[in-house]
Amino acid sequence: MLMAISKKNVITMKRSYSCSMSGVWNAVAHNQGALVIYHSPKACGHVTHTMELGSYYRSLARQEMNWQQYTAPLITSNLKEEHSIFGGTEQLRKCIDYVVKRYKPEYIVIASSCVAGVIGDDVKSVTTAAQGMWNIPMLSVDSQGFFNDYDTGYYQAGLTLIERFMCKQEKKKNTVTLLGDRGGPQGIDVQEIKELLVIFGLDVHCQFPGYASLEEIQQVPSSSLCVLLGGRAKSHLGIHTLAADLETKFDIPFFDAPCPIGRQETKDWLRRMGQLLGKEKDALAAIRQQEEKLLHAIASYSSKLENEKVVLCIGRPLLYFQPAWALELLAQAKVNVTGIILLKGLTEQQQQEMRIELEKYTLAPIRQEDEDKELEKAEIAVTTHELSDSIPRQFFLPVIPPVGVGGMIRLLCKLARLAGRSKERRGIVYG
Structure with missing residues (x-):
């Protein structure tokens, strides 16, 4: 029996309303010497921690963890109930004093939370005074969640860095x-x-x-x-x-x-870059080079894949999963896609939207999870979600598709490695 998503995710919004402080964090998270303060309750830091933890596990699963990468300390000023009455500026001052002594950062970015905005704390004044006292650059970013979303927080933090640290310079060629x-x-x-x-x-x-x-x-x-x-x-x-x-x-x-995701989009990207730089000949040479690189990989891996019975299982809505690149990848490797299954987590509207998109690229039969019999016969499931153990071999498609011909080759290599496993071994490979 197939097991996929245990609840339905109904997406009706066209715009994200995620926390803007997480956007501020991501804009400076790996800048050497940076430190981030959330002027917020402790729970606000948990939102970002959870987001980073998900990224950490994805990197581990794909063996792409960079252990040397700097990660900025993230500290909350720990606003509490009494601060909503008496204000939290003194709490922020104490937090700044603590992090300067404890971490000795090169600069500090301070993001204001919804609570700080409701209280009316003058974060900029506190930041300016602390900067004068400690002689360290301190940047205040307005990121109250009721004003902004993640995207806006990311932009405001980046803009603050531009305004504070950049000035006109002589251009360095290339x-x-x-x-x-x-x-x-x-x-x-x-x-x-x-x-x-x-x-x-x-x-x-x-x-x-x-x-x-x-x-x-x-x-x-x-x-x-x-x-x-x-x-x-x-x-x-x-x-x-x-x-x-x-x-x-x-x-x-x-x-x-x-x-540049996949074969065709890489060609388009190279062609447009060549036009921008006035190097159209270099672009054409690069396109030929990428084609040869891909064809060599296909020759190596397709023989291991062309005899496998494969089903494509989709549980993400079109907003988060465009199927064209995955179908292009399978077609390049001459994979026999016996059917496409739309998993239960999709609403009827999302399933219909996905069907319309899929029919642009494939003639493979498209079925709902409940009515499908092909999955039991499948030797490999290429899937957006982990399935039950009744599916012997599973290839988990990445949420963010990889870049370039090199990205396609890496996925083909992993898929071929999965095909080389015996059915008895089972297991899942993360693309």
Whole structure:
């Protein structure tokens, strides 16, 4: 019997209303020497802790953990019930004094919570006074949740770094600043982007705002180009607006195209980059190089996959899972997709939307979980969710699809390794 999602997730909002303080945190989380204070109750820090814990487990599952990466201390001022009556500015002062003595940070970013906003605490005045006392840069970011969401908090923190630490400089030829996340400079996605940029003679200076030292932040205005690390569509509004700010203030043009995910989108990305730089010939050469690289990998792995009976199980709505890249991956490897199963966690509307999207790319039969018989015959389930042990071998698709031809090759390698297992061994491989 198939077991997937135990509850239905109904998504009706077009916009995220997540905590803006988590956005502030992510914007400086891995900046060497940074420290973040939430002027908030202790529970607000738990939201960010849970988010980071999920990221930590995903990295472990995929064996992509970077143990050397700096993580900024996150401290809450620990607002309590009495502070809602008498105010929490003194509590914030004590918190700042403590973290300066305890951690000796290069600079401090202070994010205001909903509680601080309701109380009316003058966080900026406290920050200014503490900065004068300790002679350490301290940045106050308005991030009350009832004003903003995650995206806005991320943008406001990045903008604050720009305004505080950057000034006009002479441009360094062929230097690039990456804007956004994608797992940081040592992450496999960013490494893939860097390899594509090297083709055009471009060298990455740093990754802003969340993975840069203070010295690197100060040198961002010397970049000749910003490249945005977007998703399936263009980059989210916060990153795009940061790029526009840098262009306005420091005359740095930016490249904002959908991330090069899969074969066709990598070709499109290279072609557009070549047009921007006036290096169309380099782009065509790069496209041929990537094609050869992919074809060589397909020749190595397809023989292990083409005889397997595979079903694709989808439990994420279209908002979070675009199936085109997964179907392209399976088609490239000549995988026999015997059917597509829409798991119970999707609402009727979400299932209908997913069916319409799937029919653009495949003729494979599409069934609901309850009516499907093919899963019992399947040898491998390529899935967005972990299934019951009755499915012998499972390949868990990543929430964020990997970048470039290199990303596809890594997934093909893992899928081929799973196909090489005996049915008796069972198990799941995380893509």
